[in-house]
Amino acid sequence: MAKNISNTQKPEKPFKILLIPGHDNEVWGAEYGNRKEADMNLVLATKIYNILKEDKRFKVFITRDGNGYTKDFSDYFSAYKEDIISFEKNAKEKMVGNITDGNFVRKKNAPHHRVSSNIALRLYGFNKWANENNIDAMVHIHFNDYPRANNWVIGKYKGFVMYIPDQQLSNYKGSESLAKKIFMELHKKYPISNFLPEKKGIVTDQQLIAIGANGTLDASVRSVLIEYGYIYEKIFRNNKTRSQFYKDAANLTVKGLENYFFGK
Numbered sequence: 001m002a003k004n005i006s007n008t009q010k011p012e013k014p015f016k017i018l019l020i021p022g023h024d025n026e027v028w029g030a031e032y033g034n035r036k037e038a039d040m041n042l043v044l045a046t047k048i049y050n051i052l053k054e055d056k057r058f059k060v061f062i063t064r065d066g067n068g069y070t071k072d073f074s075d076y077f078s079a080y081k082e083d084i085i086s087f088e089k090n091a092k093e094k095m096v097g098n099i100t101d102g103n104f105v106r107k108k109n110a111p112h113h114r115v116s117s118n119i120a121l122r123l124y125g126f127n128k129w130a131n132e133n134n135i136d137a138m139v140h141i142h143f144n145d146y147p148r149a150n151n152w153v154i155g156k157y158k159g160f161v162m163y164i165p166d167q168q169l170s171n172y173k174g175s176e177s178l179a180k181k182i183f184m185e186l187h188k189k190y191p192i193s194n195f196l197p198e199k200k201g202i203v204t205d206q207q208l209i210a211i212g213a214n215g216t217l218d219a220s221v222r223s224v225l226i227e228y229g230y231i232y233e234k235i236f237r238n239n240k241t242r243s244q245f246y247k248d249a250a251n252l253t254v255k256g257l258e259n260y261f262f263g264k
Ligand SMILES: [Zn+2]
Pocket: 022, 023, 029, 030, 037, 142, 143, 144
């Protein structure tokens, strides 16, 4: 896949990876007991970051760390807020036009939590930044949940799923190939989600901003959103198995990235 680097050649430009641990300290996504999804996303994303950072073939970025959004991103949001607002607005208008003209067909998507306009703006901001900085791949790191009467009760679904852009979006092809490589690695160890809309393991979606809704990611910016499992699963409830999970899942995700970019 893509550029091959052999030992005799001079290394080419590193592939640029942007890691996005889902949610943040203010809006933390799913929650089970005293565990918050945003914190789990950050632990796993940081492990992936630390592995990729040591590999000269990659240049890796992350949107937040233990102190909140990293400087690149907090600066970007304060300096370019207005530009991000127009970026989102223009993309949505263009999409409405495409739908009206019959150039884009709306489909039903798997259910997702609705995000506030504030969070939406951040996600559009990541996309705008990724386009401007020629990011090769964005990896969104999440843990799953679904609406239940009582969030303290263990739910019925388990397993991982990956979301990729709809076929009609320009970054579909690259994202799909990348997703397949990561999927192959994760599936060696973990089961696919048993929630019906997720049972294929790799699911296309039109509405997730993270993977380029409204055509907001350039064709060269692959984007995958990984839900590594349901937050209440047994493997995450126990400290020891959870730590082991972070370690294994980080290694498998990196293996998938390597296999995609360096052909295996
Ligand atoms: Zn999430």
